[in-house]
Amino acid sequence: xxxxxxxxxxxxxxxxxxxxxxxxxxxxxxxxxxxxxxxxxxxxxxxxxxxxxxxxxxxxxxxxxxxxxxxxxxxxxxxxxxxxxxxxxxxxxxxxxxxxxxxxxxxxxxxxxxxxxxxxxxxxxxxxxxxxxxxxxxxxxxxxxxxxxxxxxxxxxxxxxxxxxxxxxxxxxxxxxxxxxxxxxxxxxxxxxxxxxxxxxxxxxxxxxxxxxxxxxxxxxxxxxxxxxxxxxxxxxxxxxxxxxxxxxxxxxxxxxxxxxxxxxxxxxxxxxxxxxxxxxxxxxxxxxxxxxxxxxxxxxxxxxxxxxxxxxxxxxxxxxxxxxxxxxxxxxxxxxxxxxxxxxxxxxxxxxxxx
Amino acid sequence: xxxxxxxxxxxxxxxxxxxxxxxxxxxxxxxxxxxxxxxxxxxxxxxxxxxxxxxxxxxxxxxxxxxxxxxxxxxxxxxxxxxxxxxxxxxxxxxxxxxxxxxxxxxxxxxxxxxxxxxxxxxxxxxxxxxxxxxxxxxxxxxxxxxxxxxxxxxxxxxxxxxxxxxxxxxxxxxxxxxxxxxxxxxxxxxxxxxxxxxxxxxxxxxxxxxxxxxxxxxxxxxxxxxxxxxxxxxxxxxxxxxxxxxxxxxxxxxxxxxxxxxxxxxxxxxxxxxxxxxxxxxxxxx
Amino acid sequence: xxxxxxxxxxxxxxxxxxxxxxxxxxxxxxxxxxxxxxxxxxxxxxxxxxxxxxxxxxxxxxxxxxxxxxxxxxxxxxxxxxxxxxxxxxxxxxxxxxxxxxxxxxxxxxxxxxxxxxxxxxxxxxxxxxxxxxxxxxxxxxxxxxxxxxxxxxxxxxxxxxxxxxxxxxxxxxxxxxxxxxxxxxxxxxxxxxxxxxxxxxxxxxxxxxxxxxxxxxxxxxxxxxxxxxxxxxxxxxxxxxxxxxxxxxxxxxxxxxxxxxxxxxxxxxxxxxxxxxxxxxxxxxxxxxxxxxxxxxxxxxxxxxxxxxxxxxx
Numbered sequence: 001x002x003x004x005x006x007x008x009x010x011x012x013x014x015x016x017x018x019x020x021x022x023x024x025x026x027x028x029x030x031x032x033x034x035x036x037x038x039x040x041x042x043x044x045x046x047x048x049x050x051x052x053x054x055x056x057x058x059x060x061x062x063x064x065x066x067x068x069x070x071x072x073x074x075x076x077x078x079x080x081x082x083x084x085x086x087x088x089x090x091x092x093x094x095x096x097x098x099x100x101x102x103x104x105x106x107x108x109x110x111x112x113x114x115x116x117x118x119x120x121x122x123x124x125x126x127x128x129x130x131x132x133x134x135x136x137x138x139x140x141x142x143x144x145x146x147x148x149x150x151x152x153x154x155x156x157x158x159x160x161x162x163x164x165x166x167x168x169x170x171x172x173x174x175x176x177x178x179x180x181x182x183x184x185x186x187x188x189x190x191x192x193x194x195x196x197x198x199x200x201x202x203x204x205x206x207x208x209x210x211x212x213x214x215x216x217x218x219x220x221x222x223x224x225x226x227x228x229x230x231x232x233x234x235x236x237x238x239x240x241x242x243x244x245x246x247x248x249x250x251x252x253x254x255x256x257x258x259x260x261x262x263x264x265x266x267x268x269x270x271x272x273x274x275x276x277x278x279x280x281x282x283x284x285x286x287x288x289x290x291x292x293x294x295x296x297x298x299x300x301x302x303x304x305x306x307x308x309x310x311x312x313x314x315x316x317x318x319x320x321x322x323x324x325x326x327x328x329x330x331x332x333x334x335x336x337x338x339x340x341x342x343x344x345x346x347x348x349x350x351x352x353x354x355x356x
Numbered sequence: 357x358x359x360x361x362x363x364x365x366x367x368x369x370x371x372x373x374x375x376x377x378x379x380x381x382x383x384x385x386x387x388x389x390x391x392x393x394x395x396x397x398x399x400x401x402x403x404x405x406x407x408x409x410x411x412x413x414x415x416x417x418x419x420x421x422x423x424x425x426x427x428x429x430x431x432x433x434x435x436x437x438x439x440x441x442x443x444x445x446x447x448x449x450x451x452x453x454x455x456x457x458x459x460x461x462x463x464x465x466x467x468x469x470x471x472x473x474x475x476x477x478x479x480x481x482x483x484x485x486x487x488x489x490x491x492x493x494x495x496x497x498x499x500x501x502x503x504x505x506x507x508x509x510x511x512x513x514x515x516x517x518x519x520x521x522x523x524x525x526x527x528x529x530x531x532x533x534x535x536x537x538x539x540x541x542x543x544x545x546x547x548x549x550x551x552x553x554x555x556x557x558x559x560x561x562x563x564x565x566x567x568x569x570x571x572x573x574x575x576x577x578x579x580x581x582x583x584x585x586x587x588x589x590x591x592x593x594x595x596x597x598x599x600x601x602x603x604x605x606x607x608x609x610x611x612x613x614x615x616x617x618x619x620x621x622x623x624x625x626x627x628x629x630x631x632x633x634x635x636x637x638x639x640x641x642x643x
Numbered sequence: 644x645x646x647x648x649x650x651x652x653x654x655x656x657x658x659x660x661x662x663x664x665x666x667x668x669x670x671x672x673x674x675x676x677x678x679x680x681x682x683x684x685x686x687x688x689x690x691x692x693x694x695x696x697x698x699x700x701x702x703x704x705x706x707x708x709x710x711x712x713x714x715x716x717x718x719x720x721x722x723x724x725x726x727x728x729x730x731x732x733x734x735x736x737x738x739x740x741x742x743x744x745x746x747x748x749x750x751x752x753x754x755x756x757x758x759x760x761x762x763x764x765x766x767x768x769x770x771x772x773x774x775x776x777x778x779x780x781x782x783x784x785x786x787x788x789x790x791x792x793x794x795x796x797x798x799x800x801x802x803x804x805x806x807x808x809x810x811x812x813x814x815x816x817x818x819x820x821x822x823x824x825x826x827x828x829x830x831x832x833x834x835x836x837x838x839x840x841x842x843x844x845x846x847x848x849x850x851x852x853x854x855x856x857x858x859x860x861x862x863x864x865x866x867x868x869x870x871x872x873x874x875x876x877x878x879x880x881x882x883x884x885x886x887x888x889x890x891x892x893x894x895x896x897x898x899x900x901x902x903x904x905x906x907x908x909x910x911x912x913x914x915x916x917x918x919x920x921x922x923x924x925x926x927x928x929x930x931x932x933x934x935x936x937x938x939x940x941x942x943x944x945x946x947x948x949x950x951x952x953x954x955x956x957x958x
Contacts, residue, residue, distance in 0.1 A: 008750040015747035019733065027734060039573055047580045094612045128582075139580055147576040151569055158561060170555055172731035176741075178698060179727070180748035181720035265560045272568075347714075351698040352660065353729065 012182045013190040020194035024160060025201075033159055033199075036152045037206035040143055044213035051131055051217050054112070061089040062109030069106075069113050069127070078102070078120040088115075133218050133226050137235075140214050141300035144207075144239060149246055149294055150275065153203055157250035158268045160199050164191040165346070166258035172353045185343040192255050192339060199247040207243050211236055235299040242297045249290035249331045252338035259345045293330045296322040377480060381488030382495060389458060389492075398457070399496070402450045406504040409443055410511055417515035435512050437603045440527050443505060444599050448538050451497045452567065452592070458496065459546025460559035462489045467634065468554040476637035486547065486631055493543040502535035530602030538595050541620050544627035545591075551634035567592055578610070587611045588619045595620070649709060650674055651695065651800070651831060656704030658690055664855040665690035669704070671850065671860060673833065677826045679842040680835040681947060682852030688835040689728060691852070692802050695833070696725045708800060709831075721749070724793035728804040730785060732777045738788045739764065739773040745792050763795035764788075766821070768814065782809035790818070800831040807834075807841060819845050839944040853951045863946060873949045874898050875916050876939035879923070880908040882932040890926055894918070910939060 024030055064085050071084055081104065088104035095101075099119050106113040112128040168174040177187055215223045226232040257267040275291045286292045322330070372380065390396050416435055466472055475485055509528045513521035545566055550559040570589045577586025587593055587610040594616040599605075601613035611619075651673040658665035666687040680688040693699040694706055697713030711718045732741055742763055746756035764773045767787040772780065777788060786809045793801060801822075807815050822832045822845060836842050842849060843863065851859040881887055888900045888909050896919065899912040913919040927933050 011750040012748060015744070015750070018747070019744050023734060029734075036569070040576065043573075043576055043580045050581060095614075142579060143576045147572045151572045155561075155565055155569065159558075166557075167555070168733075170557075171734065172729050173733050175698060175727055175729055176733055176745065177748070178716065179696060179720060179725050180745055181717050181750075182748055183717045186717075263557055265557045265564075268561065269564065348700065350700060351693065 009183075009186050012180075012186055013193065016177070016182070016187060016190035017194040017197070020164070020191055021198060024194060024198035030159070033156045033202060036156050037202045039152065040148055041206055041209040041213060043143070044140070044210050045216075047136075048213050048217040057089075058107045058112055059109060061107040063087075063089065064106045064108050064113065066108050066110075069108060069125075072115060072122060072125055074122050074124070076122045078117055081115055081117070081122060085113075085115075131217070133215075133222055136214050136217070137226075137232075137300065140210065141298065144210075145295065145298055148203075148207070148210075149242075150291065152206075153199070153243070153246045154250055154272065154275070156199055156203060157195075157247060157254050158264075161192075161195045161251045161254035162258035162264045162268070164195055164255055164258060165349075166261075166264050169351075169353065175351050178349070178351060184346040184349065188255075188339065188343045188346045192251065192342070195251050195255065196244075196247055199251060200244040203247060204240055204243045207239055211239070238297065238299040242294055245297065245328065245331050246290070246294050248335050249293065252335040252342075253290065256338045256342045256345070259342050259349070287330065290331070290334070293322065293327040293334075296327040297324055371479065374479075378484040378488035378491060381485070382492045385462065385489075385492045386495075389461070395457060399454065399500075402447070402454065402500040403504070405443070405446055405450075406500070406508070409504075409508050413508060413512050413515065417512070435516070437524070437527055437530075438605060440505065440509070440531060441599060441603045441605050443508065444501070444531060444534055444603070445596065447501045447505070448535075448595065448599070451501060451538060451542060454496065454500075455493060455542040455546045456560050456563045459493060459543070459563055460550040460553075460556045462492060462550060463547055463635070464550040464554050464556040464559050467551060468556075472635065473637050482632075482635050482637075486635060489547055490540075490543045493546065494539055497539045497542070498535070501539065502532045505531035505535060527603060530599070530604075534595075534599045534602045537598060537620065541591065541595070541624060544624050544631075548627040548630040551631055584610045588615060591620070591623065649829075651709070651833070652705075652707045653691075653694075654705045654707075656694060656701045656706055658694055658699060659702045665699070666694070666852075666855045666857075669857050671857060673831065673850075674848070675826070675829050675831050676847035677822055677832045677834065677845050679846040679849045680833065680852060681839065681842055681849050683951065685854075686852040687855040688852055689804055690855075691850075692725070692727075692804050692833065692835065695802055696720075696723065698725075698727075721796070722798050723800040723802065724796065724798035725802040726786075726789040726793040726804065726806055728808075730782075732785075736777050737774050738769055738777055738780070738784075738791075741777060741788060742792045742795050746795055749796060759795050759797075760791075763791040766794065767791045768817070783811060783814065786810055787814065794821075798830070801825060801833070803832070803834045805835055807836060815841075839942070839947060843942045843944070849946075851947060851950055858950045859946065863942065873940075873945075874912040874914050875919075877911045877913065877919065878908065878935070878937045878939045879911065880934040884909045887926055887931055891922065894922060908934075 068085055072081060085104075085106055088106050090105040091102060093100060093102045102117045102120075104115040104117070106115070110129070114126040114128065115122055116124040116126075165174065168177075178184075182190075218226075223232075227236070253271060254264070254268065257264050257271075261267050275289055371377075390399075413435055416433055466475070472485075476482070506528055509521075509524075509531065513524075546559075546563050549562040549566070550556070553559040553562050570591055571593065574586035574589035574593070577589065578584060579586075593609055594611060597609045597611050597613055597616040598620070600607055600609065601616075651671070653669045653671040656669045657667045664687075669687075669691065680691060682688050690699065694701055695708060695713060697716055697719065700714065706713055708719060708723060711722075713719055733744070736744070739760060743756050743760040746759050747753075749756075761770070761773075764770055767790050769784060769787050769791065772784060777785060780788065786806065790803070790806060793803065803822075806822075807818060810818060819841070822834065825832050826847065834842075834845070846863070848860065848862050850857055879887070884902055884906060888902060891897045891900050891911055896915040897911060897913050901910045903909060911919070923933070923936065
């Protein structure tokens with residue numbers, strides 16, 4: 001082992017990473033990955049801003065008492081509601097072919113009161129006391145599992161890791177590396193590491209910003225209590241740690257797919273389906289997916305986000321938990337195995353741009 | 357410089373009529389597309405639900421036929437608006453997959469190979485180019501949506517009687533209008549994606565991403581902000597709202613038909629703008 | 644296969660792209676010096692170069708470049724530089740970045756790479772444009788930056804696919820001079836070209852390819868003398884050409900003699916060059932003033948035409 005040129009390899013890995021990271025971080029074609037990572041940050045920031053505005057609005061718009069609220073029953077007419085509660089501070093009407101649905105909002109100074117009418121009859125009422133950190137934490141967990149892991153990181157890794165070899169093949173620029181005095185195995189590792197660093201930095205930064213946005217809504221005592229007393233720190237570190245592991249797992253899969261397939265869209269779609277049907281798979285097959293290990297590591301079991309659209313329904317699955325050390329080892333093992341296969345494949349790689 | 361005026365003669369034969377010139381593009385596109393066996397088989401499979409649907413209509417209208425097999429369905433199954441809505445939703449999903457497969461290969465290769473100047477140095481303009489490329493998808497997708505849909509409607513009308521047809525003409529209108537709207541939105545998104553992402557494969561991924569990510573992000577918005585506004589990012593659901601509205605279904609999908617139409621119109625305008633930016637006869641190389 | 648340490652050796656090498664033939668049963672030993680690969684489009688020139696550099700792998704046979712297999716890039720590209728024909732570069736790369744980046748892949752430090760990069764760029768006269776993006780370069784500039792990248796690490800083997808394409812006459816002359824300098828230092832310079840008179844000018848040896856087969860290899864004159872079905876043509880400027888012509892006709896190896904229209908010389912076609920030159924010496928000793936004797940068809944163009952066919956040559 002000592003005779004192997006480790007120092008040379010390290011220098012070559014650094015040289016490849018220098019070139020690749022520049023492309024990953026600053027290329028215009030990679031802008032969409034930043035947008036993907038920024039989407040939940042924008043969402044949680046908007047949530048924080050709107051919740052703060054709501055609290056102010058509820059205070060400012062107080063027009064009813066909690067007792068008046070109790071008087072509203074299902075089946076009451078619109079006029080009766082207006083007679084008892086007066087004019088709402090906000091309302092929304094949605095006309096459908098067969099009915100008209102109207103929502104009226106009132107405030108008692110502490111909470112929002114919502115009256116839902118269909119064809120001028122009350123069909124539902126609700127009280128919105130404002131969010132709690134515990135509730136928001138659940139929402140964060142759901143968004144993390146069902147949007148961030150399964151879509152944002154998944155598609156981000158598709159873009160970054162498939163581009164490493166297949167993208168350069170299509171750009172007809174891969175020969176630049178293949179004409180350098182660098183072992184193909186070292187090239188694979190270097191490219192993988194640059195993809196991993198790029199996705200890890202982008203997506204972990206996104207998680208950190210999401211968490212900041214979630215906590216920003218609450219006062220420091222509430223946040224402190226949550227982080228220290230309720231084991232919040234552990235969960236925060238878990239989410240920050242799962243993100244690089246997701247990049248590591250998905251990255252190795254898509255790097256290999258990019259080396260193996262001329263049209264990586266097909267394996268990416270199959271992978272999306274495979275991860276989606278994970279819920280229905282027998283225990284043994286579940287272990288051959290990335291999401292199985294990632295979900296096992298998620299500290300908060302999350303329910304699928306409320307009203308899931310048709311394509312998402314396919315993906316709504318919960319994996320049976322696996323002990324964290326095993327899950328981490330599983331992911332590392334998967335990445336190592338796929339990296340070894342990628343290196344083997346790279347040794348046989350030929351430049352034949354005309355067939356791409 | 358010598359100009360050999362006598363040796364050069366411009367084309368003086370008859371030109372294809374201007375109105376139908378765009379159809380030159382689908383003629384060649386179809387030939388190329390169906391060289392792929394995978395696509396050919398997939399497209400053939402898209403007709404199976406139509407055949408099944410016709411058989412089902414026949415069976416429901418001939419209960420005696422079903423009873424001869426010992427099946428008694430009573431009044432449980434009816435051929436009504438919900439049946440045609442289900443048909444439209446299923447075929448609409450197939451349309452989506454077909455667009456993700458076919459759409460990106462329409463414009464991306466022309467841009468990647470710098471072929472646009474070759475088109476536009478002929479009596480062929482940008483609108484005709486986009487129209488020609490869209491017509492490929494329009495023809496392909498029409499053949500599996502509104503055309504068989506109307507055919508099923510006519511079969512049902514012939515079996516159930518012309519009074520049924522007179523009472524339910526709006527189903528046929530809804531099928532045509534709903535399908536055409538879906539085909540147009542899918543075509544515009546696919547062409548815009550393939551014009552901006554010259555890598556055919558990435559363009560295909562983007563078409564998938566627009567719908568899947570839009571749907572997921574929409575759900576996330578609804579979950580985090582406790583609103584239904586996020587549904588506007590879920591284009592497939594918005595289309596389902598429109599289909600539901602046209603076929604008079606009562607399912608609440610979180611958006612009104614007005615919301616759905618206005619959002620899809622905005623998306624279409626955005627796609628046209630994106631196409632206008634990219635479909636040009638020249639290219640600027642920044643050195 | 645007998646190892647030849649300083650040579651490039653192809654031993655029964657074939658390459659098939661599916662059912663399409665790239666090159667077939669190529670057995671070659673290329674000594675140092677300038678070697679030109681000549682052949683029509685699709686004859687296998689680029690395939691041969693890609694095989695040499697490991698960009699494609701042989702379906703059969705063995706290749707050694709100065710004793711090293713192309714499947715060992717970590718050793719091969721320390722002494723080999725390849726300027727490909729691919730007109731594509733890493734996205735957003737500047738001329739300097741392109742050369743510097745490839746030097747850093749050698750594993751060296753920043754200072755060395757920077758120095759070598761500037762040296763190479765200077766050698767191809769691109770210093771002023773070095774910091775500009777390659778996307779904005781002209782065809783000739785792209786060709787030169789590829790050349791700079793190939794020579795930057797001072798390789799012993801230089802493989803160049805159509806290196807003179809797109810270069811203006813001045814740069815072309817400078818580039819040819821550089822190849823000559825490399826060759827004189829005992830290095831390999833392998834070039835492919837379509838421009839036969841240039842090949843003729845610069846090459847120490849040629850390899851003629853057609854449809855994936857090597858049809859001839861070696862020094863032009865040696866190759867020419869082995870083509871027996873085409874008599875050799877010799878142009879002579881001399882006094883008394885009619886008399887000389889009569890003398891030549893007395894010998895059966897002379898198949899045709901044409902007198903020049905100015906009556907100042909003649910063109911002779913002979914089947915036996917050695918006997919012809921002996922005869923010419925004899926004629927000179929008999930008092931005929933001979934100004935010049937020049938072979939008229941022992942250039943690449945003629946060899947190419949004879950071996951690959953006039954039709955292909957005009958392609």
